[in-house]
Amino acid sequence: MVLLSNSFREPMLEMYKFETNQLLEQMEQVVINSEKSNCCSQEAINEIFRIMHTIKGSSAMMLFNGISTLAHSIEDLFFYLREYKPENVDYMKLSDLVLSCTDFIKEELSKIERGVEPDGNPDESVNIIKAYLTELKGDGGGNAIQENTDEKKDEGKKQKYFITRSLSDNSEKTLYKAVIYFEEGCEMENIRAFTVMHSLKNIAQDIMCEPEDVIENEESTRFIRENGFKMQFYSDKTYEEIENILNETIFLKKLELEVVDNNDTANVNKKKPVIDLESDRSITPEAVRTEKEKEKEQANKTLLHNFISVNVNKLDKLMDLVGELVISEAMVTSNPDLKGLSLDNFNKAASQLKKITGELQDIVMSIRMVPLSATFQKMHRIVRDMCKKLDKDVELEILGETTEVDKNIIENISDPLMHLIRNSLDHGIETKEERIKNGKSQKGKITLEARNEGGEVIIIVKDDGRGLNKEKILQKALDHGLIQDINREIPDREIFSMIFLPGFSTKENVTEFSGRGVGMDVVSNNIEKIGGVVNVDSIAGEGTTMTIRIPLTLAIIDGMNIRVSNSTYTIPITSIKESFRAKEEDLITDPDGNEMIMVRGDCYPIIRIHKLFNIKDSITNISEGITIMVESEMNTVCLFADELLGEQQVVVKALPQYIKKVKGIAGCTLLGEGTISLILDIAALVKMK
Amino acid sequence: MASVLIVDDAAFMRTSLKLMLEKNGFTVVGEADNGAAAIQKYMELNPNIVTMDITMPVLDGIEATKKIKEVDPQAKVVIVSAMGQESYVRDAVVAGAKNFIVKPFKEEHVLKVLNSL
Numbered sequence: 001m002v003l004l005s006n007s008f009r010e011p012m013l014e015m016y017k018f019e020t021n022q023l024l025e026q027m028e029q030v031v032i033n034s035e036k037s038n039c040c041s042q043e044a045i046n047e048i049f050r051i052m053h054t055i056k057g058s059s060a061m062m063l064f065n066g067i068s069t070l071a072h073s074i075e076d077l078f079f080y081l082r083e084y085k086p087e088n089v090d091y092m093k094l095s096d097l098v099l100s101c102t103d104f105i106k107e108e109l110s111k112i113e114r115g116v117e118p119d120g121n122p123d124e125s126v127n128i129i130k131a132y133l134t135e136l137k138g139d140g141g142g143n144a145i146q147e148n149t150d151e152k153k154d155e156g157k158k159q160k161y162f163i164t165r166s167l168s169d170n171s172e173k174t175l176y177k178a179v180i181y182f183e184e185g186c187e188m189e190n191i192r193a194f195t196v197m198h199s200l201k202n203i204a205q206d207i208m209c210e211p212e213d214v215i216e217n218e219e220s221t222r223f224i225r226e227n228g229f230k231m232q233f234y235s236d237k238t239y240e241e242i243e244n245i246l247n248e249t250i251f252l253k254k255l256e257l258e259v260v261d262n263n264d265t266a267n268v269n270k271k272k273p274v275i276d277l278e279s280d281r282s283i284t285p286e287a288v289r290t291e292k293e294k295e296k297e298q299a300n301k302t303l304l305h306n307f308i309s310v311n312v313n314k315l316d317k318l319m320d321l322v323g324e325l326v327i328s329e330a331m332v333t334s335n336p337d338l339k340g341l342s343l344d345n346f347n348k349a350a351s352q353l354k355k356i357t358g359e360l361q362d363i364v365m366s367i368r369m370v371p372l373s374a375t376f377q378k379m380h381r382i383v384r385d386m387c388k389k390l391d392k393d394v395e396l397e398i399l400g401e402t403t404e405v406d407k408n409i410i411e412n413i414s415d416p417l418m419h420l421i422r423n424s425l426d427h428g429i430e431t432k433e434e435r436i437k438n439g440k441s442q443k444g445k446i447t448l449e450a451r452n453e454g455g456e457v458i459i460i461v462k463d464d465g466r467g468l469n470k471e472k473i474l475q476k477a478l479d480h481g482l483i484q485d486i487n488r489e490i491p492d493r494e495i496f497s498m499i500f501l502p503g504f505s506t507k508e509n510v511t512e513f514s515g516r517g518v519g520m521d522v523v524s525n526n527i528e529k530i531g532g533v534v535n536v537d538s539i540a541g542e543g544t545t546m547t548i549r550i551p552l553t554l555a556i557i558d559g560m561n562i563r564v565s566n567s568t569y570t571i572p573i574t575s576i577k578e579s580f581r582a583k584e585e586d587l588i589t590d591p592d593g594n595e596m597i598m599v600r601g602d603c604y605p606i607i608r609i610h611k612l613f614n615i616k617d618s619i620t621n622i623s624e625g626i627t628i629m630v631e632s633e634m635n636t637v638c639l640f641a642d643e644l645l646g647e648q649q650v651v652v653k654a655l656p657q658y659i660k661k662v663k664g665i666a667g668c669t670l671l672g673e674g675t676i677s678l679i680l681d682i683a684a685l686v687k688m689k
Numbered sequence: 690m691a692s693v694l695i696v697d698d699a700a701f702m703r704t705s706l707k708l709m710l711e712k713n714g715f716t717v718v719g720e721a722d723n724g725a726a727a728i729q730k731y732m733e734l735n736p737n738i739v740t741m742d743i744t745m746p747v748l749d750g751i752e753a754t755k756k757i758k759e760v761d762p763q764a765k766v767v768i769v770s771a772m773g774q775e776s777y778v779r780d781a782v783v784a785g786a787k788n789f790i791v792k793p794f795k796e797e798h799v800l801k802v803l804n805s806l
Contacts, residue, residue, distance in 0.1 A: 012705055019701045050698070053744045057771050058701040060793040072773075186798065187791040191778045195789075198782050250788055250805045251798075309700070 016062050017109060023051045024102045024109075025378060031102075032380045035095040040081070048098065049078040055105070064112070067105050070122035073129040074101055077136075086136050097132060099381070101125055173205065173234035176242055179256040181228040186251035190214045190221045193229040196249050203245070204233040232260065312407070315367060322357075322364045323651030327670050329357050330648070369404035372450050372459075375414050376401045379421050379448060386425045394429055394444040396421075403450040405457050409550055412530045413459070416523040420461040420546050421446060423520070428465030428544050438541065440464070459548040468538035470495050476504065493634070496536035500524040528683060533632070557652055559669070561645035561677060562628065564609045565618040568677040569641070570650055570669055571630060575682040579628040579644060587622055597627065597638055604629065607685055608640045612664060618642055632686040639685070652679060664688070691803070692718040694734060696727040696750065697742035697769065702792070706740060706769070709796050715803065724748030728756045731764070738806055739766045741786065743777045751781045758785035765806045769794065 030047050034040045056071035077097075081089065104125055108118035180196060182189050193214050197207055210230040211220040235242060239259060246255050333350040376398050383396040405413075429435075429444035436442055447462040470492065477483045477498045483490075498504060502521040527534050532550035551557070551574070559570035580599075588596040588603065595606040606627070610618035619625040619642045628639045650669040655662070666681035693715050697703045700722070707717045719734045721727040725748045731739060739757065743750035750768065757764045768781045768789035778789050788802050 012701065012708070015704055016701050019699060047746075050744050050746060053771065054699040054702075057792045058699055058705075060771075061702070061705055187772065188775060188778065188789070191775050191782070191789065194779055195782050248805070250802055 012062065013112070016058055017112060020055055020058065020067075020105070020109060023055055024105060025374065027051045028099065028102055028381050029377050031095045031098050032384055035091060035384070038091055040089065040091055040094065042082070045078055045082050049075060049082055052078065064108065064118050066118060066120050066122045067108050070101055070104060070125055073122075073126045074098060077129050077133050080133060080136065088136065093132070097129060101129070173236050174239075175232065175234050175260040176204075176239075177258050177260050178231045178233075178242075178246060179228040179254075180231070180246065180249060180252065181254040182224065183251040183253045184225075188221070189224040189229070192249070192251060193220075193224055196229070196246065197231065199245060199248075200231075200233065200235075203237050203242075204235045207231060207233040228254075228256075319364055319368065320651075320653075322361050323653075324670070325357055326361060326649060326651060329353055365406075366404075368407050370407045370410050371402050371404050372410070372413075373401040375410055375417065376448055376450070378414065379417065382418060382421055383425060383446065386422065390426065391432070392425065392429055392444060393432060393442055394425060394446055397445060397447045399447065399449040400451045403452060403457060405450075405550065409457070409530050409532075412526055413548075413550070416526045416534075416548070417448070417459070417461065419520070419523050421448070424461060424463035424465065424544065424546075428463040428467075430466050434466075457550045459550070460545060461548075462543060462545045464543040467540040467542055467544055468496055468499070468536070469540065473498055477501070480504065493535065493537070496538055499536065500534065533683075557650060557679075558647065559650040559677075559679065560628075560647055561650075561671065562609075562626070562639075562641040563643050563645050564613075564641045565615045567613070567615055568645065568671065568675060569609065570648075570677045570679045571628065571639070572679070572682065573647065575630045575632055577629040577631050577636065579626055581625075582622045582627040582638075584621075584623050597622075599629070599638075604636055604638045606638045606640055607688070609680075610640075612685075630682050630686070632683040635686045637686050639680070650677070650679070690714045690716055691737040691806075692716045692734070693803070694719045694721065694727070694730055694736040694739045696721045696724070696730075696739060696745070696753065698722045698745040699742075702742065702769070706794075706799070709799055710803070713796075713800055724750060724753030724756075727753045728760070731757050732760060735761075737765060738803060739764065740769050740790070740803075741766050741781070743768060743770050743774055743781065751777060751784050754781055754786050755784045767802055767806070 027048055030044050034044045052071045052075040056068050056075055059068035059071060104122060108120050111118045182192055211223045214220050243257055380396055383394055387394050424446050432442050445464050449460040451458055473495050482501050500520050524534050527548055530550055532548055535547045538544040558573040560573055560576055562569050582597055586598045596603050597606050625640055625642050626644055629636060630639055652667045653669060654667050664681055664685050666679045668676055668678050671677050693710055695703045695706050695717055703720045710717055718736050719730045721730045723745045741750040741754055754766045757766060766786045768778055768786045769792060770778050770789055771792045787806055790799055790802050
């Protein structure tokens with residue numbers, strides 16, 4: 001059965017994946033929070049129920065039946081928890097169960113992501129959930145449930161024999177008999193039958209029907225499918241009127257309507273199963289009602305926030321356009337044609353324009369900003385799972401999760417963070433016994449903190465574990481040939497940062513989570529990709545702190561434009577330490593032809609940009625050009641260019657796809673006069689030396 | 690053509706339905722992701738038809754249907770509900786819903802129900 005054509009399924013797939021992932025994360029949080037407090041509040045149960053209900057529905061629409069089936073079984077489980085509030089719930093088991101199911105669904109989603117058919121078989125999990133549900137129903141709260149179902153039965157009975165609108169005298173009314181057949185595959189025939197009766201409630205009396213209990217009995221649907229829905233009722237309307245009303249039934253396949261002889265009615269009247277069409281079964285005790293009122297209050301609150309979701313591509317386009325606007329503004333206000341003119345009014349208007357473009361730029365930037373909370377919250381799950389597996393007791397403290405960063409950063413920071421946390425838990429935090437032996441509390445602590453500092457976001461992962469072992473790291477680096485010379489004095493920071501070198505791992509035992517020695521260099525690479533740096537500090541026996549610094553936004557930077565022959569380059573201002581005109585006598589050339597320069601007694605390598613990019617007709621005499629000292633990750637080099645052109649805010653644009661990655665170039669930008677400038681990748685340049 | 694307000698807490702469902710309806714000439718004038726928002730949107734937009742999910746945060750579809758019928762007894766509310774929620778659908782019909790669509794819904798069924806109103 002194909003519900004949706006492919007042309008429909010494709011565009012919906014993105015949305016499905018996004019929403020389902022989001023819901024799963026939300027649910028994971030609820031589960032982990034409940035587990036912490038070792039109970040499951042009514043709200044939490046409701047929320048999980050709702051989330052599973054939604055996932056079930058949308059998965060069924062997308063024909064991902066495995067996911068849908070599994071979600072359905074959890075929905076059933078939480079429906080039971082919600083309705084019957086059993087007391088014998090093992091919350092540990094429950095959260096394990098739910099989390100394993102979210103893992104299954106996530107795995108299926110990642111298959112979908114890769115374009116593979118999600119073919120996982122949920123039967124095993126479904127059976128476990130069903131077994132658990134039976135167990136819950138079976139023992140402990142058994143009595144309560146029994147009572148409950150009894151109550152329900154009573155209610156049902158009442159309903160069945162409750163007579164709505166019995167007229168003392170039916171003589172003037174006509175007794176009709178109708179059989180309604182519904183179209184095949186229209187689903188929920190019993191409710192459709194109920195709807196038909198409901199539509200008759202104002203014109204008919206003493207409605208009797210077969211099957212009698214359309215709603216309560218599951219069999220009724222099958223009965224209606226096979227035999228049609230049979231009704232008998234009194235009405236003062238004419239045959240045609242009744243026929244018209246019944247013919248309006250949706251999904252009606254066939255209607256049989258006849259007038260019954262009044263004489264026959266006597267015996268029918270004896271048993272009168274009349275469905276109560278009026279009752280509103282949702283009995284609301286006072287307590288519940290006040291809760292509802294609270295909910296309404298909350299609803300009003302939520303109404304104040306009006307959110308829309310926008311396609312990210314549109315946002316990127318908007319960002320681009322604002323970037324162009326900033327440039328155009330510079331092109332107009334510093335237009336060479338205006339030189340030498342007295343332009344009082346123009347300048348007034350221009351400064352107004354500048355102010356507004358600035359504000360616009362800020363707003364657009366803020367749209368792209370997303371709080372780190374979702375990313376941070378995900379870490380709870382990792383800590384929980386690892387603690388269980390490694391039998392450690394660790395508390396994860398999250399600080400400053402509302403700090404906002406560019407959405408681009410969010411996408412790239414999650415994996416490195418996960419890795420750092422895993423590392424801290426696995427290698428940093430000691431076992432319970434070891435901690436007690438060392439006079440620490442049994443419970444370890446990992447702090448994940450984010451804050452804004454200047455134009456940067458700082459994310460800190462701190463643990464109170466055993467700290468890094470300097471000697472071990474040095475030895476390892478030597479063994480792997482990562483460093484040659486151990487005799488020179490190496491600062492601590494430099495030693496610690498060796499753990500980010502490719503192929504480095506100090507832990508002998510490779511564990512399931514970390515320690516394959518591929519992780520840490522991936523961490524630093526990922527962070528560099530978004531323009532950030534990572535530093536390590538550690539005190540033996542007290543813990544390790546990893547500090548990640550990322551520029552707040554990557555799209556617009558303050559740049560210094562420099563000229564080399566006819567080409568213009570831009571250097572991010574943040575990486576410039578100083579610029580100066582060098583003297584020839586300070587220049588040192590080593591036997592390999594590498595140039596160095598002495599500045600205040602320190603020696604720095606020189607990178608001549610004209611050599612690097614093969615530019616002709618540039619200044620080659622070091623005392624005629626300009627030397628710019630730049631720094632990245634504590635390393636410093638000097639760049640040599642023809643002249644400085646000036647400072648400007650530039651919009652960073654990636655190099656087009658058809659230009660292969662050029663070493664030393666981070667991107668390009670458009671300058672005020674319309675020329676293109678290449679943005680230098682200082683981190684890469686520093687690494688070259 | 691008829692204007693429709695789509696109420697569902699799942700954006701996926703809203704968009705599915707919206708694509709389906711717009712393809713067939715309906716005008717989707719608004720969307721709401723919970724019952725309370727639905728009531729407000731209904732009063733604001735006054736749509737011909739409301740499609741209403743049942744299980745939603747803040748205020749569920751049945752309560753929202755009741756409220757909408759209180760505000761406008763002529764309101765045409767169609768319940769969109771999953772299998773297994775029969776008794777809720779029944780309550781919604783009592784609350785004044787005109788008809789219902791069963792999730793996962795087929796285009797022909799959706800059109801049939803909406804066109805009958």
